[in-house]
Amino acid sequence: MRLLFITHNTHRAGAPLVLVQFLTWLKQHESTIDTVVLDLQEGVLKDDFQAVCNDYINLTGLKPKTNSYISKGLQRLSTKPKKQTKMELVRQLNLKAFDVIYANTIKAIPYGVLLKAQHGHTKLIAHVHELPTVIQLLLPDFKAYVNDIDRFIAVSNLVQHSLHAHWQIPQKKISRVYPYSVIKQEPIQVNSTESFHIGASGLVDWRKGYDVFIQVARYVKKQNPKLPIQFTWVGGISDVNRIIIEADLLKLGLADVVSFVGELSHPFEHYNRFDVFLMCSREDPFPLVCIEVAMLKKPIICFEKATGTAEVIEQGGGEIVPYLDVEAMGDAVLDYAGHPEKRLADGARAQALFSEFTPHVICPQLFQVIQAVRHGQIDH
Secondary structure, eight states, rough: EEEEEEEOOOOSSHHHHHHHHHHHHHHHHHSEEEEEEEEOOOOOTTHHHTTTTSEEEEEEEEEOOOOOHHHHHHHHHHHOOOOOOOHHHHHHHTOOOSSEEEEEEEHHHHHHHHHEEEEETTTEEEEEEOOOOHHHHTTTTTTGGGGGGGGEEEEHHHHHHHHHHOOOOOGEEEEEEEOOOSSOOOOOOOOOOOOOEHHHHESSSSSTTTHHHHHHHHHHHOOTTTTOOEEEEEEEOHHHHHHHHHHHHHHHHOOTEEEEOOOOOSTTHHHHHOOOEEEEEBBBBBHHHHHHHHHHTTEEEETTTTBBBBHHHSSSSSEEEEETTTTHHHHHHHHHOOOOHHHHHHHHHHHHHTTOOOHHHHHHHHHHHHHHHHTTOOOO
């Protein structure tokens, strides 16, 4: 079997991390499969991808060579990288007949649809890590591609519901498979004499709710000024956002309370020092960091209707508060600060609930979907 995986980039983020771990699992357990990776934008995980696939094609930096029909078609894609032609890509990919093309995110779908059209028998899977707002921002004409996709993989029930409700995709064409992650550290017991430590993680942008994080810190300090507490955000931050955020923190008197430490290659040391984890996202299908901090016994506070994480947390292991309700999130933080026994119990519950969200358990489910699509099994 020959599989083409299209990743919108190889940066250190959820969707690429899930894919590289799946490719690692395939190499270990299904070594006869020929895997090709098409990387639309090179990132820090490039070497990791190259190490676990048979062939790696980097779209970044390809230069014009022809004005062929296929090249023009690729250039018309709404997600095309500017100043890059696609003919070399098509030439390389047409050397192989693929059984399945696997578009790993919404941004990869147009490439998958166009390449599928060159091979009549090829099946196309779209792994959807996005919810409606982001889909509309990244691929406004998403609806135009739906009929060309043989199977959708939704990373949560929330995503599955949105695909059906917003775009009328039949339920029989959607498989829900949760993400997974691995951690390389054992949970540690936080020293109770230290400041109470609140954590968050993700790219510092509107979707992840970094502004909400700051507002929660403001509310908590206003409610209990004497509480020794620290708020730390781990994740990539632009120079522009850092200047703006630092100015806000200075004006709020929170410069010594809230810190944005940037992207870390080994974030688990920070995660392990958290007492509680805030999922402040406005829209987050199923963030890997929640799996990771849960495995480290950290309770999670998230918003309802905003993330697939709530599907697990509703069974325990944290708190779900009304959407963008800063006060409710702050009160949940204060409750954990005042009740360490509850924090420890919810942390242990979170670890138990997320214990099966590992490559060992989930990757076979993904492979089963691929096999079903390859053999034309619609209901799976």
